[in-house]
Amino acid sequence: MILMPLMLRSLVKLATALVCEPTSTLTTILYYGNLLPRNLNLDRLVRREFLHQENHFFHFLTTMLRCVW
Template sequence: MGAPRYWIVMPLMFRSVVNLGTSLVCEPTATLTTILYYGNLLPRDLNLERLVRREFIHQENHFFHFLITMLRCVW
């Protein structure tokens, strides 16, 4: 038998989780503001947009996108 299929996705998610952890340690306010802002839980305000980091939302950051999608679905 071969390796389980979820092992194929593990390196992508691991790198994304490490990026999230690093950004939470280095810039916790900007990270949480970015997740909440793109999750539509914060109002569209110019003062808040200064804290939002657009570089966190790049295509390979799968865990950020997962968290944002979960927030949109739950709230």
């Protein structure tokens, strides 16, 4: 029960980012999930604010992508 408010706040933040800027949000998720190559062209689309310590759902998604692929 304690994790629910933390994940919900993080999920809302990620959902609003997907609605407002879908391309950069998906690029950021795939970039930190190690599914995109590291180059300067993609670096412009990556949003660094998702790396915040309290963004638990983003870290969960990137970790799951690293494990699956």
